[in-house]
Amino acid sequence: MSCDAFAASSNLFGVQSASAATNATITESKITDYAGDVPAFTDGDKFKLSIDWAFDKTPTDLPAVIDVTLPAELNVSSDPGFDLMGSDGRPAGKCVITAAAGGAHVLCTIDDSYVAEHPNNLHGGLEIAGTLDVKNTEEEHKSFPIGDSTTNEITVLPKVEPGHCTENCEYTGENRWKSEWLTKDDSGSYVNWTMSVPAPATGLAPGSSIAIVDTTDDPSLLAGFDPSSVRVQENAVEAEGGLGW
16 A cells, blocks of 8 residues: 555555554565665665564464564655555555654554454564665665664765865865955945955864955045954855855
């Protein structure tokens, strides 16, 4: 069965049952994209988690359940309830997903009547959609524990944030340069400077005292200039990963 577009789906096959105290065994789990392929994922991508489960023997304590908590890195939204479908295509139980910081909790309860009608070899599958939340800063190869099983290994590339350097990112130092321009608006004129302080590839030592002295080529630009009006609009600081403003 499917609930929403790839929100979650589940099916029962064969016949058998477990109890609330005898949880189903997760026999296999696999992560793919929505098409069923296993590409190199980027953190934040959508995924489909397919879970196969089974009961080792007919349970005597009811209700029979599939109860599993997903790793926090597999971000799955809450779902108040979707049908667990039987092999005959009719609802045979109900599943609820509860999102939590430590990982989403999936609880499927099989109807007692279905268990009574199919006391042997009860097994089935679930499909749950979500987004990756690995928070990795470099390429990682990940597999995830799902109940009694471990998923296939997937490649997860780090999410590229806007403005984040991805090519030729090694810092080689900073040269001395400046630019200036004159701005006019209804309230008057403004002279703007952008200045780069020279620094080696290792950066400047923390706490360094830096003095910047500049002489304008056109003194008329500063006619009537009020020194108290000076303010720093941008401050560039070299940090790991490049130049930040």
